Amino acid sequence: MARGFQQHDPERDGTLEVEEVHPNFVEVFFVPPHHSLRSSGLDPAQAKAHRAKLLDINGQDRFLTIYPIGTFGDKPDFLKPKYAQVERITLADKHIVVPTTPKGVLNILENLPSAFTKDFAYGLGLAKPYRFIIDAVETLSDCTEIVISGKEETGPASNEKLFFISNKDFELARREMNSIDNLAQSAARAVKGTAAHNILAERLGVAKLDPKVGRHPYRKLFTTVAQGKTELSEEDQNAVIGALTNHAADIAEVQPEKLAKLRSDIELVTLEALIRRYEAMLGETLVEDRWQDFFNENPFILNMAFGYPVIKVRDQASVGGRKLSGDGEKITDFLVKNSLTNNTAIFEIKTPQTAILNKTPFREGVYTPSSDLSGSINQALDQKYQFQSHIAQIKHNSRISDLESYAVHCCLVIGKTPEGDDRKKSFELFRRNSKDVEIVTFDELHEKLKQLGAFLRAAEGGAAA
Template structure:
């Protein structure tokens, strides 16, 4: 093993060299030099898959490079590797402790007259994998997952009859898993600066996120609806992003979306403490209100182009989804936005962040409800 050092022959001391090494090395000359014992497997791994007989460490973050019988590694790269290995060990220790505590709790639960708990896997992928290993539970592959879904789907009616409580719990778990997936996908997308067309497709595939806007029983009718009289060609017609209907009263609702990057307020205040709304927001509000007007005038013709025809235009509700609430980074901006939004007539303005927050709140409510029925130890 070769280590970098900048030494003065007159005052050279091996301890000075060792002091600057990252974790993962034995630094006490009385106990031998080299890798810490817990990382011996790294050496064996290199020996098994290369012809290397020398490890040369250099300053910096250079990744491993094999050249003949020598493998060269940057000390900073190696230090980062060791740091992550130690974090994984720490997560593993915590995962194992959770499993042991839950097991002990459940063994005593009946005798202490307390409720049993469910095993908490943790959120990090390493923690979940290690907890599963501690429980002697196999990792669920895509093939296994598909088989499980098919089995549940095939025997759902029978399972609901034989074990209704378990089926309700399973349904809640599935809803939570779907919500977690949707929330993560939504959160990542918010920071990706996708164009409006991308969001059009996203909401078509995840209609549930938009249904949270309505605060009532609502069903999806169609996307990109051509509103107006005449044939089915969109030319000369108003195009609504989304059409919904109240499932109880059949009243129609229109949703117009803009990008998350759409600015809500003007950059400079109009007067002290007052910010004006960006023109694109005002235009979007007028656009959806005009769509509602045309929908009322041409209800019959528009119905011929939609998959559902039970909706009615008694009093169409209008929504615009645009911008990020995180843009409102001062009390004056929040005040200006709310003054504008809360006094709008006939249309509701909602930011992308608010939809995400509604999804999180629903997830937390379902998770709390699940824990109330089957608590976990963490």
């Protein structure tokens, strides 16, 4: 969801300007923030001269046209069209109350369909999971404007640069892409669960399992890909299955080291793929929910923030309610516990773009923590207080007995390591004196992942030697 009107910081996000073209028709412009202009080599003093159109809002003809542009000063598409060919996306046949203020524009953006980016600071247009609709239009036509309409059939207009998509087909595409994402996640969970089971099963000498591939063709394909396999024809699959069935015992007895090497290769390749995904996400501007989903899928990364073994109890846990899964005013991103002592810990996940320090020094060489950092610390401490106050009731109502609150540990994953010696010093002085909340940056977790990968590669090389 887009940030509310009061949550936009003009210095960080830029501002909006609304101009009336004629009654019941306005144009909306994006005035970039000074830091973005500096990053792009433009003069911040000329900010308004560099403004770019974001929207046409026409109440009389009942349409809203979006101009997707890049809004990040360090990107090559800054203030330019975001897509290679498509320059505008129009929502037709809409009952619109035309806004006259930036706050009114934000209300319009809040009510855009769910497939759209709603925060102007990130550049409007289709959200990344639905970018494939844009790609398809650009592949199938030379149209520069997409019109989503309840009155037109899907296809290019006869003599114009318009590509119509009916509301029905747009919704169908959106749901199909959501379904594909869900199938991919389901396949990944199945492969991960099976991989974990099989590693332990081998140690215990019990039978291994195959991932549940499901019935849907996409689910079967994703499961195969998640296992690192190349899609085989049915004939090839039967041949491989037959060979392994007939010779599995011989292979395990004669060449066990090759089976161990195969398992090691799979673990290393999986970790390297995870590191690449993490790096790609660091390069994007993602909302907190996306990072929470990522850590929920890969909870072992959070383990690296501690010096002792932890296991996840629940994500989005209600620490101020009657039970973990119930309603409560205080929700923590992750509730974990020490797998040996059952002592609990609370995780709060922010974003890599969250500011850690204030921009200007408090004194020469001394920087104070940002309001985002101090507010997040207080949020975690309040969650800790609520959890400790309700622990007995939560354990009873949730029927969880192996959960303790001897000394609830709080961990905050936020921002990136500041640049510059003075800023690094100020950050370290602050967080080393934050005894009740451990502060870890996103790039530090990234570095730990890379070090783990380097260790596994070195171990593999030593074994090979």
